[in-house]
Amino acid sequence: MSSVHAMENALGITVDGPLRALRRLLYCGEWIESHALHVYLLHAPDFLGYEDAIQIARDHPAVVQRALQLKKIGNEIVATLGGREIHPINVRVGGFYRVPAKSELTPLLDRLQWARDASVETVRWAATLPFPEFEPDYEFVALRHPDEYPINEGRVVSSTGLDIAVHEYEEHFFEEHAKHSNALRSVHKNHGAYHVGPLARYNLNFDRLSPVAQSAARDAGLTNVCRNPFKSIIVRGVELVQACDEAVRLIQEYTMPGQAAVPVVPHAGTGYGCTEAPRGILYHRYRLDEQGIITEAKIVPPTSQNQKQIESDLRQFVASHIDLPDEKLTWQCEQVVRNYDPCISCATHFLKLHIERE
Amino acid sequence: MARHAKPRLAVWKFSSCDGCQLSLLDCEDELLAVAGAVEIANFPEASRAIGKGPYDLSLVEGSITTPHDAERIHRVRRLSKFLITIGACATAGGIQALRNFHDVRSYISAVYPSPEFIETLSKSTPISDHVKVDMELRGCPINKYQLVEILSAILNKRKPGISSHSVCIECKRRGTVCLMVAQGIPCLGPVTHAGCGAICPSYNRGCYGCFGPKETPNTESLAAQLTVLGVSDPDIVRARGRAPHPDQGA
Numbered sequence: 300m301s302s303v304h305a306m307e308n309a310l311g312i313t314v315d316g317p318l319r320a321l322r323r324l325l326y327c328g329e330w331i332e333s334h335a336l337h338v339y340l341l342h343a344p345d346f347l348g349y350e351d352a353i354q355i356a357r358d359h360p361a362v363v364q365r366a367l368q369l370k371k372i373g374n375e376i377v378a379t380l381g382g383r384e385i386h387p388i389n390v391r392v393g394g395f396y397r398v399p400a401k402s403e404l405t406p407l408l409d410r411l412q413w414a415r416d417a418s419v420e421t422v423r424w425a426a427t428l429p430f431p432e433f434e435p436d437y438e439f440v441a442l443r444h445p446d447e448y449p450i451n452e453g454r455v456v457s458s459t460g461l462d463i464a465v466h467e468y469e470e471h472f473f474e475e476h477a478k479h480s481n482a483l484r485s486v487h488k489n490h491g492a493y494h495v496g497p498l499a500r501y502n503l504n505f506d507r508l509s510p511v512a513q514s515a516a517r518d519a520g521l522t523n524v525c526r527n528p529f530k531s532i533i534v535r536g537v538e539l540v541q542a543c544d545e546a547v548r549l550i551q552e553y554t555m556p557g558q559a560a561v562p563v564v565p566h567a568g569t570g571y572g573c574t575e576a577p578r579g580i581l582y583h584r585y586r587l588d589e590q591g592i593i594t595e596a597k598i599v600p601p602t603s604q605n606q607k608q609i610e611s612d613l614r615q616f617v618a619s620h621i622d623l624p625d626e627k628l629t630w631q632c633e634q635v636v637r638n639y640d641p642c643i644s645c646a647t648h649f650l651k652l653h654i655e656r657e
Numbered sequence: 658m659a660r661h662a663k664p665r666l667a668v669w670k671f672s673s674c675d676g677c678q679l680s681l682l683d684c685e686d687e688l689l690a691v692a693g694a695v696e697i698a699n700f701p702e703a704s705r706a707i708g709k710g711p712y713d714l715s716l717v718e719g720s721i722t723t724p725h726d727a728e729r730i731h732r733v734r735r736l737s738k739f740l741i742t743i744g745a746c747a748t749a750g751g752i753q754a755l756r757n758f759h760d761v762r763s764y765i766s767a768v769y770p771s772p773e774f775i776e777t778l779s780k781s782t783p784i785s786d787h788v789k790v791d792m793e794l795r796g797c798p799i800n801k802y803q804l805v806e807i808l809s810a811i812l813n814k815r816k817p818g819i820s821s822h823s824v825c826i827e828c829k830r831r832g833t834v835c836l837m838v839a840q841g842i843p844c845l846g847p848v849t850h851a852g853c854g855a856i857c858p859s860y861n862r863g864c865y866g867c868f869g870p871k872e873t874p875n876t877e878s879l880a881a882q883l884t885v886l887g888v889s890d891p892d893i894v895r896a897r898g899r900a901p902h903p904d905q906g907a
Contacts, residue, residue: 340682340703344704344705350705350706351697351700351703351704351705351706352703353689353692353697353703356692367685367686367688370683370685371685382856382857382859382860383856384680384683384801385676385680386797386798386867388856388857388860388865389860389862396857396860397861397862476769476774478774481774481775483770559861630705
């Protein structure tokens, strides 16, 4: 989605009305799928002391069934609008290849309303989990939109007062390269590490959440500030409520547009795009030649933006929890990494901890 | 003994985006049934529990791009009775095989601020270039129903129903009117391996070949037809390079 936004930016195209709404709906589906996967199947086992969700299913089958049904409705939105769940094929520069009739979307409504209730239940359940004391002094970075909880567009803002247009991103952020890793790590110039994702969106956009999402958060004991990264599991639940609520509204208000895409004439230009992927801001920049062929591309995914912060969290967490037994400390350090729902290839359940106590 | 009576499944990752192994977690209706039929002994994307080998069945995702991975795949093979590669990276080298047609060093210095930290091979190669592969599933990503089918077939000791014809047949089965014939939209369906269910044409988009070439693809004939439709030569060259064949640039 960031890529088509960047291309449209380069070509001076605006996509609005039902086409914009469909893109927002597609992203809601992605958030629901991704958050349900992470909350229940990847993050919850840590809190409950299970090694994976299959083990949870043996003792609490209803919880895992709820997770799978939530995840499934998210995936169904993505598959209906995108053609398939992973690497959807239907989005194009200017709009879509094919837009659905309203009658293709309304069958999703009943289960989305169930999903909204199940998400409220998710928030309530997540709030009962045990949370370690840990509140680093983060700089949060997220998009901010005049009216909406940010998904597809907005200005890039931070908790230290940054407020810039997307095309100014690279004037303020750069990537460094550490010898110990292939992964690039983003740095906010003159500030250092920063935190993107649900916690950042929540802290910078609480006032943009829908009433039902706000009250789910309050009922769970959250205020409009949450700095404990372990509690991101509750905030993901709040965003599940938000995404289900928005998806219901978008489908109810949808009318099928007359054309699937606005006309596109390739020409030279540079374009910038930034969207809120489930795990944080995703920045794209492209340079196109006169035929529209990409001659230069830069992509900064959210996990690379969180990378430096994750390492900083690990250092702080180990220092303040060094008295834990090795096995417990290793597991909690894995959990520190998983708090960020890192891009799934980095989310693997594997950590070698060499402890040298003095 | 009873604990080990179920076949032991392992999932391995090499250079890839994880989309193919995510397909297993996307089987919302089948996941618990699969977990009941096999012992998921090694699946680090989903579980902390890592059981030691050997494994009855290994799913391997990703291509070989580093010296470390070129060694690791031999260990995976030794531990696995039956080895299936899943997805375009593992079966053909994936999008990272774009490097096979260029000097990888120019790519590294374009991407990394400190190229000297990067240890990589000059080519991205499929798993079958390194070890014996018992079966492969195509696609970027794989079709999750094909994954369930292949698991079910192996568990029940039968031949999996995985077709090797072109995407064209899948359009006919689905009842999609041919985009090339009816609308003049360029489509790689005639030379592309089936398996996706012909999704793109049903969304009014020509196939872009993400399942890779079918056996004996007639690319000359397709290129001639694309020229008739007004596709430029450079675009045809790009379309052919999109799903690199294992033999190309080897």
